[in-house]
Structures are given as C-alpha cells and as structure tokens.
Amino acid sequence: MAQVKLHGLYGSPFVHRVELVLKLKGVEYEYIEEDMVNKSSLLLKYNPIYQKVPVFLHNEKPIVESLEIVEYIDEIWKGNPILPQDPYDKAMARFWAKFIDYKCRSAIWNSIWSKGEEQEKAKKEAGEALKILDNELKDKKFFGGDKIGLADIVGNFIAFWSGILEEMSGVTLITEDKYPNLCRWIAEYLNCSIVKESLPDRGIIFSYFQARYQ
Known part of the structure; x- marks a missing residue:
C-alpha cells in the first residue's frame, strides 16, 4: 500500500x-x-x-x-522548500498566494463566463489585480525569487489555464504590452521542465472548456 x-x-x-x-x-x-x-x-x-x-x-x-x-x-518533506524560512517572507508568500487564488483567479474566470455589464465589471477587476501582480514581479524571476515558490504554484491557473480560456472565448486579458513582467513570468513558469511534466494536455483542456462554453 x-x-x-x-x-x-x-x-x-x-x-x-x-x-x-x-x-x-x-x-x-x-x-x-x-x-x-x-x-x-x-x-x-x-x-x-x-x-x-x-x-x-x-x-x-x-x-x-x-x-x-x-x-x-x-x-x-523538507527538500526543495516552497516557503521561505524567514517569518516575514513566509507571510508575504502566503499573502500573494491568497491574493492570486481569491482575487485574480475569480476575476479572470468571471471575465470569461459572464456576459454584459457583469463581464465588463469582472474584466476591470481582473485588469486591476493583474496590474498589481505585474508590479510585484518587477525585477523578479518568480514570485518566490529565483525559484518556484508557493505563489507561483498557486498562480498556475494564470500561467496555463487562463490562456486556454482566452483563446477559447475570444476574451483577451493578459497581453505583453499591458503586463510585461507577468508575461515574462508565465514564460519562465511554463518553460520549467518539471512544470511541463505535470501539466495536462492543452488540447484536451481546450476541447473541454470549448464544449462547456458553447
């Protein structure tokens, strides 16, 4: 067992x-x-x-x-820690993880699936949250510094799933001109070999959401 x-x-x-x-x-x-x-x-x-x-x-x-x-x-399992040891840094990592999870993810999701005024409100909320993330990533490779940390792991939805949802729906949220630091982070995250190994097939996820959207 x-x-x-x-x-x-x-x-x-x-x-x-x-x-x-x-x-x-x-x-x-x-x-x-x-x-x-x-x-x-x-x-x-x-x-x-x-x-x-x-x-x-x-x-x-x-x-x-x-x-x-x-x-x-x-x-x-202590090897390859995803949370820093310093209490302040650990608190900040948890803060950004929760900001991404509860603020950014829900706003992106609602921007795709809602309609009319509700969608415009969600897109505005998503834009404001994404700008905050973009500023946080200035001069950083990952939210966790030089290696993947808690906030990066929680941000997987932004890095992978949001791009599929944007392509499927035609709703554009994350562009390099608006969020250059965030786009650079997305590239770094998705190009990490261990991330690639664990991600699902993009085509399967696209087809699943496309069927739901239609």
Missing part, C-alpha cells in the same frame, strides 16, 4: 498544484482519478464536507484543499 496517495481529476489546476509540489520534492505517490459525476465512496469518505478533489492521503490520513495540502507537503 502506497504511503502517499492523491485523489484528483485530470485537468484540474488545484490538483496540478499538489502534483507539482510532489514532483518538485521527488515524493513518490499513487494517483487515483476521480469521476466527479459518480464520486467514489473513498472520496466521500475522505472529504465528506466538500466532496471534491484534491484529496491527499499520507499514511491514510486525509488532507483536503490544495493550499493546505501544499503547505503540509512542504512541512513534511
């Missing part, structure tokens, strides 16, 4: 966060693909409150919610 297991869903940016951290740290794990239409009894057992993925198991003890899972992995 594997010591580490991950219940996930192909193409989920939240599951990808966990997979990337496991790969960065060289942790072997068993992956269990879930059907979110017909949820397994194990998923319902391990995550009875939210009943969603990812669910991470370490010695049969379940942990849910991607941010909590990622920080747990970082505490247990």
